[in-house]
Each structure stands twice: as C-alpha cells, then as structure tokens.
Amino acid sequence: MVDPVLEIRDLRKNFGALKATDGVSLDLLPGEIHALIGPNGAGKSTLIHQISGSLKPDGGTIRFLGQDMSGLDMAARARLGLARSFQTSSVAQEFSALRNVMLAVQARQGSSLRFLRPVMRDRSLVEPAMAKLERVGLADRAHVPAAELSHGERRQLEIAIALALDPKAFLLDEPMAGMGPEGSKRLTEFLGNLRREAPILLVEHDMDAVFALADRISVLVYGRIIATGKVSDIRNDPEVRRAYLGDAA
Amino acid sequence: MKREAIANAGLALLLLAVPLAASTMGEPFYITLATRIAVLALAAVGLNIALGLGGLVSFGHAAFFGLGGYAAGILATHAFNAEPLFFGIPSTTSMPVIWLVAMLVCGLIALPIGAISLRTSGVYFIMITLAFAQMIYYFAISWPAYGGEDGLSIYVRNSFPGINTARPLPFFLVCYGLLALGLMLFWALRGSRFGAALQAARQNATRLAAVGIPPFRIRLTAFAISAMVTGLAGALFADLNRFTSPSMLSWHMSGELLVLVILGGKGRLFGPVAGAMLYVLLEYWLGGITERWQFFLGLILLGVVLFARGGLMGLIAGKERHG
Amino acid sequence: MSTALLIEQLLNGLQLGVMLFLMAAGLTLIFGVMGLINLAHGSLYMIGAFACALVAAATGSFWIGLLASLVAAAAAGAIVEILVIRRLYERDHLDQVLATFALILMFSEGARWLFGSFPLYLDIPPLLQGAVPLPGGGQYQLYRLGIITVGVLVALGLYLLISRTRLGMRIRAGESDREMIAALGVDISTLYTVVFALGAALAGLAGAMVGALQSVQVGMGEPVLILAFVVIVIGGIGSIKGALFGAVLVGIVDTMGRFLLPQALTLVLPPSQAALVGGALASMLIYIVMALILAVRPSGLFAAQS
Numbered sequence: 037m038v039d040p041v042l043e044i045r046d047l048r049k050n051f052g053a054l055k056a057t058d059g060v061s062l063d064l065l066p067g068e069i070h071a072l073i074g075p076n077g078a079g080k081s082t083l084i085h086q087i088s089g090s091l092k093p094d095g096g097t098i099r100f101l102g103q104d105m106s107g108l109d110m111a112a113r114a115r116l117g118l119a120r121s122f123q124t125s126s127v128a129q130e131f132s133a134l135r136n137v138m139l140a141v142q143a144r145q146g147s148s149l150r151f152l153r154p155v156m157r158d159r160s161l162v163e164p165a166m167a168k169l170e171r172v173g174l175a176d177r178a179h180v181p182a183a184e185l186s187h188g189e190r191r192q193l194e195i196a197i198a199l200a201l202d203p204k205a206f207l208l209d210e211p212m213a214g215m216g217p218e219g220s221k222r223l224t225e226f227l228g229n230l231r232r233e234a235p236i237l238l239v240e241h242d243m244d245a246v247f248a249l250a251d252r253i254s255v256l257v258y259g260r261i262i263a264t265g266k267v268s269d270i271r272n273d274p275e276v277r278r279a280y281l282g283d284a285a
Numbered sequence: 286m287k288r289e290a291i292a293n294a295g296l297a298l299l300l301l302a303v304p305l306a307a308s309t310m311g312e313p314f315y316i317t318l319a320t321r322i323a324v325l326a327l328a329a330v331g332l333n334i335a336l337g338l339g340g341l342v343s344f345g346h347a348a349f350f351g352l353g354g355y356a357a358g359i360l361a362t363h364a365f366n367a368e369p370l371f372f373g374i375p376s377t378t379s380m381p382v383i384w385l386v387a388m389l390v391c392g393l394i395a396l397p398i399g400a401i402s403l404r405t406s407g408v409y410f411i412m413i414t415l416a417f418a419q420m421i422y423y424f425a426i427s428w429p430a431y432g433g434e435d436g437l438s439i440y441v442r443n444s445f446p447g448i449n450t451a452r453p454l455p456f457f458l459v460c461y462g463l464l465a466l467g468l469m470l471f472w473a474l475r476g477s478r479f480g481a482a483l484q485a486a487r488q489n490a491t492r493l494a495a496v497g498i499p500p501f502r503i504r505l506t507a508f509a510i511s512a513m514v515t516g517l518a519g520a521l522f523a524d525l526n527r528f529t530s531p532s533m534l535s536w537h538m539s540g541e542l543l544v545l546v547i548l549g550g551k552g553r554l555f556g557p558v559a560g561a562m563l564y565v566l567l568e569y570w571l572g573g574i575t576e577r578w579q580f581f582l583g584l585i586l587l588g589v590v591l592f593a594r595g596g597l598m599g600l601i602a603g604k605e606r607h608g
Numbered sequence: 609m610s611t612a613l614l615i616e617q618l619l620n621g622l623q624l625g626v627m628l629f630l631m632a633a634g635l636t637l638i639f640g641v642m643g644l645i646n647l648a649h650g651s652l653y654m655i656g657a658f659a660c661a662l663v664a665a666a667t668g669s670f671w672i673g674l675l676a677s678l679v680a681a682a683a684a685g686a687i688v689e690i691l692v693i694r695r696l697y698e699r700d701h702l703d704q705v706l707a708t709f710a711l712i713l714m715f716s717e718g719a720r721w722l723f724g725s726f727p728l729y730l731d732i733p734p735l736l737q738g739a740v741p742l743p744g745g746g747q748y749q750l751y752r753l754g755i756i757t758v759g760v761l762v763a764l765g766l767y768l769l770i771s772r773t774r775l776g777m778r779i780r781a782g783e784s785d786r787e788m789i790a791a792l793g794v795d796i797s798t799l800y801t802v803v804f805a806l807g808a809a810l811a812g813l814a815g816a817m818v819g820a821l822q823s824v825q826v827g828m829g830e831p832v833l834i835l836a837f838v839v840i841v842i843g844g845i846g847s848i849k850g851a852l853f854g855a856v857l858v859g860i861v862d863t864m865g866r867f868l869l870p871q872a873l874t875l876v877l878p879p880s881q882a883a884l885v886g887g888a889l890a891s892m893l894i895y896i897v898m899a900l901i902l903a904v905r906p907s908g909l910f911a912a913q914s
Binding site for chain 2: 639645692695701702703705706707709710711712713714716717718720721830834837838840841845884887888891892895896898899902903906907908
Binding site: 088090109110111112114115120122126127128129130131135138139140142143144147148149150151152153154155156158161197200201 | 473474476477478479480481482484485488489491492493494495496497498499500502503506
C-alpha cells in the first residue's frame, strides 16, 4: 500500500445547525485522479476551502505528504506543494496572463522581498511562465490583461498558474465550468496526462469528464461521503443512484 | 504609455525650470513654492507606495510626515542648545543624518501600527490608521518637552555638506534630488518581484495566498517603506518652514496627502507630482483671489472625486496598462 | 480621593459616552444601511450647534433652539444626501473619504463665512440650571444629567424604532439585502435619504446639547467625529448595540484615564513628572484600548457581519 499524498480523516465543519462537513475521510493517492462529485449544496466547496486553508475545520485532520496541515494558512499550504484552482476564475485582473503566471513562478522560487530588479527583464521568471502558457495553449494571449481574456481562457490561465507552482498535488475546483464542448474535450485530455506529474483531487459537475478521467470517485451528499470507489462501482452503487445519479443520469 | 512618459518628463522639467528661472529673476517666493511642491510630492510618493501599489487606504500618513518633521526639529533643537540627545550622544544638524533618523523612526513605528492595522481591511483599516495617527498627534500636543501645542522652531536650517541650504535655490535642489530618488524607488519597486506581489495583493489577495505568498508580509513591508519615504519628506518640510508642529500630524494632513495622490492619479509614477503641483497652485491661486479659498478647494476636490476618476495623470495620459 | 469626586468623574464619562453615542449611532446606521463612510458627520454636529445657538439667541428659548438644531441638521443631511452622498454609494471607500473630506472643507469654511471665526455661546436653559447633590457629598450639574437622560431615551427610541416600526423593518432589510428590499417595492432612495437625515439629526442634537457646555465654533465637530470613529470601530461597524457599548466604554475610559492616571503615577514618579506622563498617556489611552481590542477581534466587539 502506497502512502497517500493527501489524507483527510474525520473532517467536521458546522455552520450553526448545518453539518456542512460531517466526518469526511478521503485519500488522494500518487498518480491518481480522484473525483469528488455530489449535488449542489453537498458541501464540496466547504471541503475544498478547508483543504486549501481558507476555512478552519471544527475537527478532524488533514495531512499532506505526511505532515499535519492544521496550523498552516493558505500560503503555507501552497508552499508545501498544494496547488489550487478556483471555481470562479480568480486571477489578478490588471496583470497580463504572463504576469499572472510569473507571480506563481516567483512564489515557487522563494522570497518575494526583492525590490529592485525588474521582473519583465528577469528570464528566470519570464521563460518558465511562458512555457506554462504554451502548455495550456495560451501563449499567443500572454500579454493580454486577464480582465480581457475570455471565460475559457481564464480557466486555462488558472491551470497554467497551478502548473507553475510545480506542485505535489492539484486541487481543481470545477475546472470545466463554463467551458464549451471543444474546450472541455481538450482540457479532459490535458488533465488525463497531468496525473503523471502530480495527483489531482477534482471537483467537477461535468459527468462525462469525471467518468473519462477519474481513477476513483467519492460521492458527497449532505456533508458525508456515501461511497468511494472505481468508476464502475460508483455507477452501479444503488445508494449513489438513489441519492444523486438517479436524477442526473 | 508613451504619452505618459512625455507627460512625466514635462512635469519633471517644469518643476526644475520654474525655480531656476525665478532665481535668475530674483523671485525667491516662487522657489519656495516649487520647494513646497517637491516636498509634498515626495510625501505623496511615499503614500502612493501603500495606496497606489498596495491599495492600502492609509488615513494616517500624517503620523509619519509629522514624525519625520519632529525628528528634524528635535535634532536641530538639541544641536542648537548643544544638549546631548541621550546617553551623552551629541545631536547633529547634518541633513543626511537627520533623514536617516527620520526614516528609521518612521519605519520602526510603522511596523507595529501596520501589524495591527493590517489585521483588518476596508473601512476598519481606514479608521484604525486614522486613530493611530491621532494617538501620536495627542501625544505631541500633551508632551511639553518639545513645544507641545506650540510646536518647535528650527532657528537655523539644517546643513548639507558642501551646500548652503539657507539659500532657497540650493535647498530646492536638495529636495528636488530627493524627490527624484523617491520616484526612482517607486519605479523600481513597481517593476520588482516585491512590486508584483504587492500589486497582486491589491487586485486579488486570495490569489496571491494561493500561489504561496502571504499577503500580510508583503503589505506590512510596503506600509513600512511607504512610511519611511513620507517621513523623509516630513523632515524636509520642517526644514522648509523652519518649524515643526502638531499640525503636521493632524488628520487634515492625512487627508491632504490622500488628496494629493488622488488629484494626480493613484498608482501612477508622476501622479503625486501632478497632484502636488495642482494642489499647491490651487492653494496659491485661490488664496490670492478669496479669503475663502478652502471652500472652493473643497468644491474642486468634490468635482474631481465625482467626475474625474483617474486624476490629472488619467486626463493627460489615459488609462494605465500593466506589462 | 473622595467617593463624590469619583462618582462625578464617572458621570462625566457617562455623559461623554452618551454624546458619542448620538454621533456614533448615526455613523454606524449610515454605514450599516448604505455602506457609506461619512467624514462630514462632524459638520452636521456643528450645524446643529450653530442652529441651536442662533435660534436660542433670537427667540430667547433654548428649547426652540434645540428643536431648530434637529430640523437644521436633518435638512442639511437630506440636502447633502440628495446632492452628493447618493452618488457615492456605489463608489469605493477611498472616494467616499475624499468626497466627504471635501464636504468638511466646504462646511467649515462656509460656517466661517457666515458666522465669522468668533465662538458663539449658548446658555444652559433655566430649567436645567443648578446642581443635584451626590452621595458622599459634592454636587453634580443638572444639565449634564439631562444630557445623559436624553442619550438613554434616544438609545431606547432607536431600539424601538428599529425593532418595532415599519421604517425599522426596512432599515433591517436594507442592511441584510439591498436587492430584496427593492424587490419589496420600497423606494430605496427615499429610505436612504431618511436614514441619512435621521443620523444627521442625532448628530445635530449632540452638537446643540454640547454647545451649552462648551462654545459653539467652527471645527468643533472634528475631535468628536474621530472619537465616534473609534467608538464604532470598537463596537463593530454597522452595529447600534456596538455603538452604545463602545461609546460608553470610550467615554468612561477617556474621562477616568485623565482623572486617575496622573494620580496613579504619583506612586512611582515625582508629582510633576506624574502629571506630565499621566496626561500624555491618558490622551492616548482610548487608542491603546482600541488597538488591544482590535488585536483580539479585528472587526470589533459586535461585528454585524462575520
């Protein structure tokens, strides 16, 4: 048995009387894409926020590469190698696509307390950033301000930023959201190859993509994981069909 | 971009040419006016680092402006009376030393103020920075050793090696030189790794944290650097007027510094210069027409805020673009 | 130190707190409902004081003056809201700060233009002249007790207004969801004008009442405004309960600090030094308290939003 990259045990979070996360345990193994699915309001975003560090759990543990992350803020978790993409694209709007990726390269290289050398003439920032943009197919839009990119392009930019962090695991929150069929197809293929670099915890509504990509699927309903298993197991699980897939498939 | 570069060069030359011309024509008043512009512009360059790059609306920068002023005033007073400072350390009238002290003091005080203020954001940040500045203001008023409410006179303007600072033009050139350095610092910061992180913190702090850079540390550093530059300007301002008083620490001063940045165009390299020119000239021109110039200054400011977003540099050079 | 002196100082602190509450309640209401930070609130305080002093001088009645202060401040508030403030709701806080800073310049200079730089004086009404005895000997000014009573009544009135009336319901709805309240068919711009005028009237009332204790002059609103900011930051911006708590806290801490600190320091310092250091510390005390509270609770004690 290999050690999981990300290991969540008995995670709990309440908002008043609502149990948004109700004893969730989840593993992300090396080399896999683990998809997290569930109906709206199941608590997927709450779970993602707790893993990435923007929300403090009420109980339970999250270990990453064997290390307990409970005391760490979002930035510290990112530095450990946990790259997160956002459900609604979240980039620096005034910066060009290139500068957005350069920021991640800069973060990966270490201290940002360097005050004089111009970043745009720093090849150790520009070149790796450009290479990531090329990988996601956004090189020709490198100098366009993020605010002027199309929705789909901004999703690609999110992926490029995550790549630039050279992470040990990806945490992708609905990367397909709002993408056209063509874009979804390309991204599906891209993510399929990406798992060789680092495992992916994938939250996604696009069931075609999930069934095509996932090595394992966990189903989250009302803050609890009701099933975890291979794609075929999940498709045939009666409880899942009743709670979730029944009205989707 | 090109239009902005031309506008910047034009402003820089104009600010240099007017006092030179005034000097040959024997009009020292205009040299003093230009010096006032240069010093206030430098103070606003400092604020522009926090406000323009970092989006930190500090309503308490008068604290640093005034502390810089008091550093100059207190050192000059001790030197004038030949009293040592403390532990027998002699005081000095040397401007470079005074500037260093002013910047050091401001940096050290900005760190705890920033550390507490930056735990908050939005309106809270505005009001807390204001409150800290008021705290220092009331301290200055109630502490009689250095003049209390009456302020502190600098009987002889502090000295700079090789330059007769008592004459208006050389002193202007000193201030102009420091303004140039301040602008170069702003330019370098904006383009640097630190500047990239700071501007990202303004645009999207969550994104910055998500790539692994803690916004708090970046902002706190920016706040301290910003305070140091404004403090340096405060020391110059005290030497310009040969006087330091609690009014340099007052919340009106904090408001004025914000106004300078906004009038000129926040985040723009030469925004503070344009803003200080406009402000000082308005003050001078309106003051010549009517005793009630503050009323009309308020009216013009209101007009700018409501109808001319982007300030003077926005009007001259159009919308700003990042590389 | 005698008990009577201590009680007197406590009452002074309470009176300052009550006066700060009248200012802070308006500020926090306006912020809670409209999301606006209004620096010119101190100008409305000044307008109230001037209106009271002028009308009282003309009619010979403090009470008519007090009424005039409410009317004048509310009217000034409504006019400013319609002409300027409503253009600022959608703007960021920086624009709001600058625009209302500009309003201060205009109000202050305008008042100097109209009334000159010399302070006006306002007499305490005959009904409230004199003093009442305090337990332990000593006396307390009746007028100051009157101010405390008015403050308590206003706090009660605001509570009833917001929890029991239709206007209060709309204010609460406006705080939680602007679109919903528009969807309910409430004329939102009228509501905003009314809320702003209400806040202005409270500031004007405070100005008029304090005018009889001090003098009425240009710039009188500014120190009070900044204290009121400290109050709402401590209490949690948008919370009236927080404003009440913060106001009383600030009033008492400030007054007692000025009273007790110089005396306490005589235990460790020579008297002249103790007065000096104590005085300087006391003037900074509320800001230190604020910093401590914010270090623990960055959005105040009774923050409206989590």
